[in-house]
Amino acid sequence: MVGELEFERPIIELREKINELKEFTKNADVELTSEIEKLEARLEKLENDIYENLKPWDRFQIARHTNRPTTLDYISYLFNDFFECHGDRTFRDDEAIVGGIGKYHGLPVTVIGHQRGRDTKENIRRNFGMPHPEGYRKALRLMKQAEKFNRPIICFIDTKGAYPGIAAEERGQSEAIARNLFEMAGLKVPVVCIVIGEGGSGGALALGIGNRIHMLENSTYSVISPEGAAALLWKDASLAKRAVETMKITAPDLKELGVIDEVIPEVRGGAHKDVEKQAAAIDVVLKSSLKELIKMSKDELVNERYHKFKAVGEYGFVNQLINVK
Numbered sequence: 001m002v003g004e005l006e007f008e009r010p011i012i013e014l015r016e017k018i019n020e021l022k023e024f025t026k027n028a029d030v031e032l033t034s035e036i037e038k039l040e041a042r043l044e045k046l047e048n049d050i051y052e053n054l055k056p057w058d059r060f061q062i063a064r065h066t067n068r069p070t071t072l073d074y075i076s077y078l079f080n081d082f083f084e085c086h087g088d089r090t091f092r093d094d095e096a097i098v099g100g101i102g103k104y105h106g107l108p109v110t111v112i113g114h115q116r117g118r119d120t121k122e123n124i125r126r127n128f129g130m131p132h133p134e135g136y137r138k139a140l141r142l143m144k145q146a147e148k149f150n151r152p153i154i155c156f157i158d159t160k161g162a163y164p165g166i167a168a169e170e171r172g173q174s175e176a177i178a179r180n181l182f183e184m185a186g187l188k189v190p191v192v193c194i195v196i197g198e199g200g201s202g203g204a205l206a207l208g209i210g211n212r213i214h215m216l217e218n219s220t221y222s223v224i225s226p227e228g229a230a231a232l233l234w235k236d237a238s239l240a241k242r243a244v245e246t247m248k249i250t251a252p253d254l255k256e257l258g259v260i261d262e263v264i265p266e267v268r269g270g271a272h273k274d275v276e277k278q279a280a281a282i283d284v285v286l287k288s289s290l291k292e293l294i295k296m297s298k299d300e301l302v303n304e305r306y307h308k309f310k311a312v313g314e315y316g317f318v319n320q321l322i323n324v325k
Contacts, residue, residue: 005065007050007058008269014043051268054218056244056253060226062218063198067272069279071098071113071156074196077279078286079104079111085142087134091171094135096127096163097207099142101151105287107294110146112139112207113156113196130163133176136206140180143187152190152290155207160225162203177206184209185309186302190293192286194264195219195251196271211305212289213259215251216278217266221259222249259312261289 004012018039025032054062062068075082079102086093099112116129123129139155146153162173184191193210199221208221215221224232226240229247248254251263264285271278293301 005058005061007054007061011043011047011050014039014046018043047268056250057241059218059250060198060220060244062266062270062272063220065270065272066118068158068197069271069275070118071111071115071158071196073275074156074279074282075102075111075113077276078283079109082111086138088137088141090137091134094127094132094138095125096129096131096159097135097139099139104152104154104290107290108149108151110142110151110153111156112142112153114159114204114207116158116197127163129159130161131159131203131206132163132165132168133171133173136162136176136180139207140176140183143180143184147187147189150189152192152294153187153210154286155191155193155210157193157195157199157204157207157221158197159200159203160198161200162206174202177202180206181209185305187305188298188302190290190296190301191305192289192293194282194286195221195260196282200225209305209309211293211301211308212261214262214264214285214289215254215260216264216271216282217251218270219251220244220249221251221254222247 018036021032021036021039025036075098082100082102084098084100088094096115097112098115099110102109102111114129114131115126117123117126143153162168162177164173191210192212193208193214195204195208195213195215197216197219198204199208199215199219201222201224204221222229226243226247226249227237229243230239231237233243244250248257251260254260255263262285264281266281267274267277296304
């Protein structure tokens, strides 16, 4: 079945069996209501047992799910009158990052996020959500514009990492990421960052220097991909599952480490099961964060951001690295 995850197989098999029995009763003069009800009760218990006890590798699989909602999906539910802006005014438009201006409950905001595709054609167009340097320069252009017009900035993070190709490096990939880190640290408007899928390495961090950092429950945020970590640590990329277990990259782990501010609950089975309901959960946290931040002065926003990341450096990332053994 398309979209089936490894840990969901028992659920899928039982659901198919129930559907087969229901179909059978339509075409045969047989009463199977009680049997079907027992199986449905068993299915509900099985779903509760599995979805309420997800392991780090299970969450990682959900974060990479083909149908997982993207930045543009959430924009359509959360913002009105969104107007997308293009280009970095230096080289070209990078469609791995989308950004523009919209209204959030009547408040003008700037929205920026990684954007991947769902099929081969769109993934090629979006470069699989891995930005080139011009993508980060486009994001920075929009951030500085937001600062000029005193608009809060909302960033959606969802990338395996910045594109590592030769052309990207020639055009200053590392410098573009470093520039974003430097400039975001000093932005004098509220910045709220939400990890909605896979937040990988500097490619994710280049949109992640915010006053508030939230993560969807089944998202991941890491300094390197599990495959990359496994290749470096154990010389075997196939040990990615082991790496996920030790890297502490899931939302619950990062909340405990103090790297993020809040874990946003997901609908059962993952955000792809009900995008509208998931957007509503994001809305609650986003509204609360902006309500706090827009009361702060420009200096307070910058100072709070500084102390926030100073504390993370002392505890969060250090402990994350210590746990990778």
